Amino acid sequence: MVDILAAPQQTKADSALRTLTGISIAHWVSHFYIFVFPMLFPFLKEQLGVGYIELGFALTAFGLVSGLTQAPIGYLTDHFGARKVLLIGLAVGGCALIGLGLHLSYPALIVSAVVLGLANSVYHPADYAILSAHMDNARMGRAFSVHTFAGFLGGAVAPAIMLALVATVGGLGALIVAGAIGPLVALLLIAMGVPDTSAAERKAAGAEAPKQNIVTPAIMMLTIFFMLLGLSNAGISNFGIVALMSGYGVDLATANVALTAFLAASAIGVLAGGFLADRTHRHGQVAAAAFGINAVIMLVIAIASLPSPLLTALLTVAGFLGGVITPSRDMLVRNAAPPGAAGRAFGIVSTGFNFSGIFAPLLFGWIMDQHMPHWVFGASVVFMVLTVLLALVTERKPAQIPATA
Structure with a gap:
């Protein structure tokens, strides 16, 4: 009897592991693809005879389209099935890169980016x-x-993979080989039997759609929360090296070590945060506590001249805490999503990250142009404080269960 009861549990566990593995591979592809164009900028600049402004416009087009279509894609996910949408996305993204590799031109680059x-x-x-x-x-x-x-891992290995591809098969070949990864992973997910969202859930979502208002105050606050998260991290990730070199007297090697420590600690913090998120229902308080400490750390960095070892140590702690809150952040969205509307909820709030990616380079680039490198960290403090406040506001309170006689 024990064996009979244990078998379904093992099968369910195996299915969950297979699902998590497949979806994580797909997320790896997502972040890998984000870095394909930037890693090929030198090749594209030479082949197309354009400047970095024209190449940057391709990234802007990518960011705008991705941001504006997240919510509509979330609607399609809930109504037609997440698995179908994911497989199509993998295949279409890969074909965009393959097509550019087969016919390279600046208009084709913009179309591919879109x-x-x-x-x-x-x-x-x-x-x-x-x-x-x-x-x-x-x-x-x-x-x-x-x-x-x-996803972090996909972005981390993208530079090495693209450099190796360019060295072995050239720039055009690198585009084609990188593009082939998407359709191949789509076939892998099919072979692995990654499940769809259930037909019952999609039917319920479709039946409730006219009555259901997905754009709730909690979802909108979380969208702003995601944008503030992106803004608070973007300055450090994208402008941290130049800020440390120009405002803190740090050499390039030391600045690179400090930023690498920050990013690596973030990835480790994400894994640690998963265990923490499963052991508490107070996800907003977890996020607020971690980012509150980070705000203090960034304030110290912004106003004090620190020795390089201490600076690196503080950025490592900040990176770890920034990673720790990520699973709690996602749990906040899941808890705020109405039944059958997870796709739409995550689609809407994720636009916050996309728009932070558009605004952050302009803001922090302006700060550096004004020769205020300390404000790269100072502005991050402001965004972190706002993030702390929103984390506390957006945490969904558990429903009160009425007492029974």
Whole structure:
């Protein structure tokens, strides 16, 4: 009898592990694709005879399209199935790169960036909808953390992979080979049997759509929360090296070590945060506490001249705490999403990250142009304080259960 009862549990556990593995691989592809164009900028500049402004416009097109289509793709995810949307996104994104490799021109680059941005918009709503439907609630935080870590890993290895491809098969070949990864991963997910969101959930979502207002105050606050998270991290990630070199007397090697420590600690923090998210229901307080400490750390960096070892140590702690809150951040969205609307909820709030990616380079670039490198960290403090306040406001209170006689 014990063996008969244990078999379904093992099968369910195996299915959950297979699902998490497949979705995490897809998220790896998402972040890998984000870095394909930037890694090929020297090749594209030489081949197309354009400047970095023209190449930057391709990234702007990617970001705008990805940001504006997240919410509509979330709607499609809830109504037609997350698995279908995810597979199409993988295939379309890959074909965008393959097409550019077969016919390289500046107009083709812009078209490819637009299509790649559209494909990129599927991952968050589709991935989180599948994970929310098929992961054990007791391990949901850890599932979200592994999924996020896989994305971090995709971005981390992209430079090495693209450089190796350019060295072996050239720039055009690198585009084609990188593009082939998307369709191949789509076939892998089919072979692995990654499940869809259930037909019952989609039917319920469709039946309730006219009555259901997904754009709730909590979802809108979380969208702003995501944007503030992006803004608070973007200055450090993108302008941290130049700020440390110009304002703190730090050499390039030391600045690189400090930023690498910050990013590596963030990835480790994501995994640790998954265990924490599964052991508490107070996800907003976890996020607020971690970012509150980070705000103090960044304030110290902004106003004090610190020795390089201490500066690196503080950035390492800040990176770890920034990673720790990520699973709790995702749990806040899941808790705020109405039943059957996880795809739409994650699609809407993820636009906050996309728009922070548009605004942050302008803001922090202006700060550096004004020769105020300390304000790269000072502005991050402001955004972190606002993030702390929103984390506390947006935490959804558990419903009160009426007492029974």
